[in-house]
Amino acid sequence: MQIHKLITDSKSLAELCERLSRAEFVCVDTEFMRENTYWPELCLIQIADTEEAAAIDPLAPGIDLSPLLDLLVDNEDVLKVFHAGGQDVEIIYNLTGRTPHPIFDTQIAMMAVSQSEQIGYSNLVESWLGLTIDKGARFTDWSRRPLDARQIDYAIGDVTHLSKIFPKILKRLIKTGRGEWLDAEMEKLADPENYRNDPDQAWQRIRAAGRNPAMLGRLKAIARWREIEAQDKNIPRGRIARDETLADIASHPPRQQSDLAKVRGLSPAWKDNEIGRRLMAAIEGSSPLTDAELPPRTPRGAPLGKEGALVADLLKLLLKIRAREIDVAARLLARSDDLELLAAGIRKNIPLLEGWRYQTFGRDAVDLVEGKLAFAVVNGKLKMTHVDDVEEEAAAALAEGEVEADEATE
Numbered sequence: 001m002q003i004h005k006l007i008t009d010s011k012s013l014a015e016l017c018e019r020l021s022r023a024e025f026v027c028v029d030t031e032f033m034r035e036n037t038y039w040p041e042l043c044l045i046q047i048a049d050t051e052e053a054a055a056i057d058p059l060a061p062g063i064d065l066s067p068l069l070d071l072l073v074d075n076e077d078v079l080k081v082f083h084a085g086g087q088d089v090e091i092i093y094n095l096t097g098r099t100p101h102p103i104f105d106t107q108i109a110m111m112a113v114s115q116s117e118q119i120g121y122s123n124l125v126e127s128w129l130g131l132t133i134d135k136g137a138r139f140t141d142w143s144r145r146p147l148d149a150r151q152i153d154y155a156i157g158d159v160t161h162l163s164k165i166f167p168k169i170l171k172r173l174i175k176t177g178r179g180e181w182l183d184a185e186m187e188k189l190a191d192p193e194n195y196r197n198d199p200d201q202a203w204q205r206i207r208a209a210g211r212n213p214a215m216l217g218r219l220k221a222i223a224r225w226r227e228i229e230a231q232d233k234n235i236p237r238g239r240i241a242r243d244e245t246l247a248d249i250a251s252h253p254p255r256q257q258s259d260l261a262k263v264r265g266l267s268p269a270w271k272d273n274e275i276g277r278r279l280m281a282a283i284e285g286s287s288p289l290t291d292a293e294l295p296p297r298t299p300r301g302a303p304l305g306k307e308g309a310l311v312a313d314l315l316k317l318l319l320k321i322r323a324r325e326i327d328v329a330a331r332l333l334a335r336s337d338d339l340e341l342l343a344a345g346i347r348k349n350i351p352l353l354e355g356w357r358y359q360t361f362g363r364d365a366v367d368l369v370e371g372k373l374a375f376a377v378v379n380g381k382l383k384m385t386h387v388d389d390v391e392e393e394a395a396a397a398l399a400e401g402e403v404e405a406d407e408a409t410e
Contacts, residue, residue: 004054010064017067023049025079027162030088031142038230043142048159073098081166093195103190111329112178128165199227208247213288219250221286312343333361
């Protein structure tokens with residue numbers, strides 16, 4: 001494989017992207033810094049196909065990233081391969097307003113061919129290639145220049161290894177027939193809505209007790225205020241105010257700005273400074289949520305009662321057994337919330353009761369709830385047994401015993 005250590009000029013980048021545009025797939029990774037900023041600062045991009053690999057310096061003076069971004073978001077003929085690519089996709093979305101497509105994530109794919117829930121990149125490389133990654137450059141400040149050879153080699157290795165692993169995972173998926181299991185998961189990863197920072201929706205990420213319309217209206221208003229402050233200043237939203245502070249203010253709103261000095265998590269200076277005034281304006285300008293805006297009333301997360309909780313526990317046990325039997329990550333088959341809904345008697349709008357999940361696990365889950373499935377210990381291992389099958393086997397055994405008894409009598 002040809003390795004281009006570091007591309008820092010537009011001409012070389014355009015030529016690379018022209019060659020990669022004819023590949024079946026490209027592996028992509030990014031290095032970024034976001035500890036002190038709202039928007040992640042892109043510091044390095046690594047890309048590879050089966051023939052060549054390169055690191056690209058987006059901080060190089062005058063470099064034009066357009067050919068690379070066009071390859072990632074416009075070229076539908078080239079599959080873009082990531083590992084745990086959510087943050088990489090977010091960066092591309094921030095640059096273009098679009099997401100890479102078509103897309104493949106090897107961390108997600110591993111859930112369909114093993115019991116790994118969130119396998120790390122180092123473990124992935126060791127598992128598939130038998131190599132141990134030198135993690136010495138992992139905590140590099142990627143915004144500093146110049147980058148030394150060790151740092152660049154470490155970064156490029158993320159895509160050169162992935163370009164060898166991806167075909168192996170794809171071959172395993174084809175062999176097991178589980179490729180279609182991942183279609184919805186990959187489309188979800190590429191959904192632009194996952195990366196759109198809409199201040200009006202920021203409140204939904206904050207945990208707040210209850211469904212009081214006035215309280216949630218205040219939470220929506222001050223979460224929007226915080227998001228705009230953080231974006232304008234390009235600092236992490238937690239530097240403005242923490243989630244729990246916003247939830248407390250929404251539940252117990254200060255009557256006047258001087259009361260902000262008493263709020264845990266805020267500086268006393270807020271009682272008479274400009275940011276405190278803007279916060280108070282957000283609180284005073286809030287309005288209760290409408291019925292349409294209120295979170296839906298569902299059993300999700302609600303107490304199940306003792307019997308319901310026992311049923312949910314049995315479903316979780318069934319899930320572990322099935323995941324072990326077919327060597328797949330349990331989380332890909334079903335989430336705990338879905339099992340609790342099923343235990344609560346809900347049968348609609350639950351992913352495990354649709355498509356391949358129903359065929360693989362959901363049907364048995366329903367049978368367990370309805371008393372048609374039982375657990376048995378066979379050769380020291382816990383297994384599922386359909387009650388009808390047990391009754392048929394018992395009847396067959398009884399009939400065979402009666403025939404043998406009649407023959408012995410004769």
